[in-house]
Amino acid sequence: MDGYLGVLYHIFIKDERYMLIVNGLLFTLNVTFLAALIGIILGVILSLMTISDFKPFKNVKSDRLSYLRDFNPLTKLALIYITVIRGTPTVVQLFILFNLVFTGVLETSVFVIAVIGFGLNSAAYVAEIIRAGIQGLDKGQMEAARALGMSYGLSMRVIIIPQAVKKIMPALVSEFIVLFKETSVVGMIGGNDLTKAVREIAANSFRAAEPWILAALIYLLLTTLFTYFMRKVEKRLKESD
Amino acid sequence: MIKITNLHKYFGELHVLKGIDLEVKQGDVIAIIGPSGSGKSTMLHCINRLEEPSKGHIFIDNEDIMNPACDINTVRQKVGMVFQHFNLFPHKNVLENIILAPTLVKKISKEESCNTAYELLAKVGLSDKASSYPNKLSGGQKQRIAIARALAMKPEVILFDEPTSALDPEMIKEVLDVMKDLAKEGMTMLIVTHEMGFARNVANRLIFMDNGLIVEDTEPNTFFNAPKSDRAKEFLDKVLNK
Numbered sequence: 001m002d003g004y005l006g007v008l009y010h011i012f013i014k015d016e017r018y019m020l021i022v023n024g025l026l027f028t029l030n031v032t033f034l035a036a037l038i039g040i041i042l043g044v045i046l047s048l049m050t051i052s053d054f055k056p057f058k059n060v061k062s063d064r065l066s067y068l069r070d071f072n073p074l075t076k077l078a079l080i081y082i083t084v085i086r087g088t089p090t091v092v093q094l095f096i097l098f099n100l101v102f103t104g105v106l107e108t109s110v111f112v113i114a115v116i117g118f119g120l121n122s123a124a125y126v127a128e129i130i131r132a133g134i135q136g137l138d139k140g141q142m143e144a145a146r147a148l149g150m151s152y153g154l155s156m157r158v159i160i161i162p163q164a165v166k167k168i169m170p171a172l173v174s175e176f177i178v179l180f181k182e183t184s185v186v187g188m189i190g191g192n193d194l195t196k197a198v199r200e201i202a203a204n205s206f207r208a209a210e211p212w213i214l215a216a217l218i219y220l221l222l223t224t225l226f227t228y229f230m231r232k233v234e235k236r237l238k239e240s241d
Numbered sequence: 242m243i244k245i246t247n248l249h250k251y252f253g254e255l256h257v258l259k260g261i262d263l264e265v266k267q268g269d270v271i272a273i274i275g276p277s278g279s280g281k282s283t284m285l286h287c288i289n290r291l292e293e294p295s296k297g298h299i300f301i302d303n304e305d306i307m308n309p310a311c312d313i314n315t316v317r318q319k320v321g322m323v324f325q326h327f328n329l330f331p332h333k334n335v336l337e338n339i340i341l342a343p344t345l346v347k348k349i350s351k352e353e354s355c356n357t358a359y360e361l362l363a364k365v366g367l368s369d370k371a372s373s374y375p376n377k378l379s380g381g382q383k384q385r386i387a388i389a390r391a392l393a394m395k396p397e398v399i400l401f402d403e404p405t406s407a408l409d410p411e412m413i414k415e416v417l418d419v420m421k422d423l424a425k426e427g428m429t430m431l432i433v434t435h436e437m438g439f440a441r442n443v444a445n446r447l448i449f450m451d452n453g454l455i456v457e458d459t460e461p462n463t464f465f466n467a468p469k470s471d472r473a474k475e476f477l478d479k480v481l482n483k
Contacts, residue, residue, distance in 0.1 A: 143291055144328035148342035148394060149318040158345065163332050 011205040012214075024197030025218065031114045031193065032180045038119025039179070040172075043126025049078035050131050078127065085124035091185045093121055098189040110191045114183070122179050129175060133168035134160060166237045173230035177223050184219075194218060242267050242397060242429065243288065248297035250283055257283050259453035261297070265398070265431065270424045272440035272461065273433045275450035276476060281433040284450070285400045288431070289313075289320045302397070318346060321391030321399040325406050327383040329375040335362070335386050336371040339393045347394065354393070361389040365419050381412030385419055398429040405436055417443075437480060441465055449473050 012018050052075060057068040085093070094117045098110075137160060145155035187196030198215040202208045243265035250258035258280045265271065273281045286292035288299060290306055290313050299306050306316050330338050339361060340354035349357075362368045365385040375383055384404055391399055401420070405413045417439050424430060424443050434440055440447055440461055447464045449457040451472045457464060468474050 138326075138328070140324055140326055140328035141330065144322075144324060144330070147289055147291060147317060147320075147322040147324075148390070149314045149346045150342060151314055154345060158341065159330055163330075166332070 007207065008210065011201065011207045011210050015204070017201050017204065020192075020197035020200055021194065021214070021218075024192055024194040027111070027191060028180070028183050028186075028193040028195075031111065031118060031183050031186065031191070032176075034115040035118035035122055035183075036176055036179060038115065039122030039126045039175075042119065042123035043130060046078045046081065046123060046127035047130035047134070049074040050082075050127065051075075051134055082124045082127055085121055086128075090118070090121050090182055091188055093117060094185070094189050110186070110189055113189065114186045114191050118179060118183060118186075121182075122175065125175050125178075126172065129168050129171045130164070133164040133171070136167065137163055169237060170230060170234055173226060173233075177226055180223065180226070181219060242302055244298075244300040245284075245288070246298045246300075248284070248287060248299065249295045250280070250287060250292065251295045257453055258287070258294075261453075261455060263448070263455065263458070265429065267397075267429055268427045269446055270428075270430045270444045271432065271446045271448055272444035273431060273448045273450060274435070274437070274440055274476075275448075275456075279450040280453045281450050282402050285322075285402050285431060285433055288400060289317050289322060291322075314346070318394055319397045321394060321396035323384070323387050323391055323399060323401045323404050325403040327375075327380070327387045327407075329383055329387060329390070331375050334372050334374050335367070335378075338375070338386060339390045342390070343393050357393055358389070361392050362386075364392075364422070365389050366415075379412060380408045381415045384408065384412075384416045388416075388419055388423075392423075398431065399423070401430060401432040401434070403433050403435065405434070435480070437465070449476070451476070 012021075052072065054074045055070060055072050057065075057071055060066065060068045094114070097117045097120075098113055141159055141163065142155055145159040146152070150158070183191075183193055184195040186193045187199065194215060198211045201211045205211070243263070245261055245263040248258050248261040249256070261280075261284055273285070275281050283292055287294045288301075290299075294307060297307070301316055301320065304311060304316065306313060329335075330341070333341060336355065336358055339358040340351065343349045343354040343357065344351055359368065359371065362371060365388060367382060367385055367389075370378065370382065370386070375386070378386065388399075388404075404420070405416050408416065413436070417436065420430070420432070420439075421443050432440075432444070442461075444461050447457070447459055447461040448455055449464065449468070449470075449472075456470050457468065457473055459469075464473070465477065468477055
């Protein structure tokens with residue numbers, strides 16, 4: 001084979017180099033979905049901590065300790081977590097996890113470290129999205145529900161959360177897209193994701209432009225797909241308003 | 242049926258209610274008026290503890306709702322509330338808005354709740370709106386649905402927090418008419434309002450509040466014709482444009 005097709009063959013097909021891309025993409029998608037799962041679960045817990053009304057010291061009598069009355073340890077803890085995660089780069093977090101926590105303590109695969117690292121990272125952003133969604137609702141909704149005799153839990157479940165979910169869906173999907181793209185740094189701790197695969201292909205085939213353009217196209221195609229699904233879901237949710 | 246003694250409320254340093262004493266009898270229709278910031282709404286919100294009172298006692302059917310052992314959710318089933326901004330649930334249609342609390346809180350069957358709901362919709366003149374969503378209703382319609390929603394819990398008393406203040410002028414009457422009917426049927430009502438005509442013609446008692454205290458508690462006609470306090474005279478001069 002000759003001409004430009006021959007070049008493409010040399011870059012992508014020879015030595016089964018396309019398998020690097022397939023496996024890299026699978027790695028990327030698996031990390032993204034599992035990390036998103038952790039992010040959602042932990043994010044919900046964190047957001048509930050930030051809006052909780054848990055004040056264990058509210059009956060403190062002493063005036064010297066009066067500041068303790070409004071002290072909410074759950075909220076404080078969640079806010080510290082969110083501040084640290086959002087205030088440091090993801091790559092740095094991955095390296096810390098990789099070098100300090102996991103290698104030191106126990107032997108773990110890069111895949112697991114990536115899932116946990118990105119999951120912990122995403123949770124902080126998800127928590128902020130959910131908190132904003134719930135607190136952005138009209139305060140009158142909770143009041144009306146409570147005034148009808150509903151408990152706090154029931155009001156949250158039937159009135160607040162269904163409305164909040166609708167509001168935060170778009171933001172959650174864009175957080176998912178950010179997460180998907182951000183996994184491209186995982187190669188720095190040795191993860192064989194799509195980006196890493198393309199870098200290898202470029203090195204082995206001595207051609208850089210084509211592999212990187214293909215990488216961009218694959219990322220773009222997938223993010224466009226996610227956005228498309230989000231728009232569909234959003235439209236469905238709007239109709240029931 | 243409601244007895245409030247020495248009720249105080251602070252918002253931080255701000256002393257909003259400075260010792261309210263009030264007794265409400267079955268069938269009372271009480272209009273609560275006064276300048277803004279006088280604590281009218283806050284007092285109303287304290288009665289079902291949507292606002293936590295700082296000090297004092299509130300008895301509803303002889304049960305002290307300030308007692309930590311009191312189950313406020315049960316008390317709230319007896320005390321309906323209608324809000325200035327309606328607060329209908331936007332993700333539920335009109336029928337669902339009305340039957341939600343009866344089915345989930347009082348565990349009344351869906352069928353029975355629906356029957357009650359349709360009766361109430363007829364009563365507020367909105368039978369054709371059962372399956373509409375709140376965003377398709379006018380302000381007056383929303384408030385009438387909110388009243389129906391409160392009535393569906395079969396409360397002993399309803400608290401109205403400026404029910405017509407957020408309405409366009411031409412919609413005020415339709416809401417007041419519904420409230421007038423309720424008053425005629427003997428419903429106990431506490432109404433924070435700026436509708437002086439309504440206070441005068443429908444209420445059997447009038448409470449004038451100023452600066453966190455009840456200044457006058459009297460018959461509406463007495464109040465409008467011969468207010469005792471200077472503060473009330475001043476207020477009436479302003480609102481009646483004399």
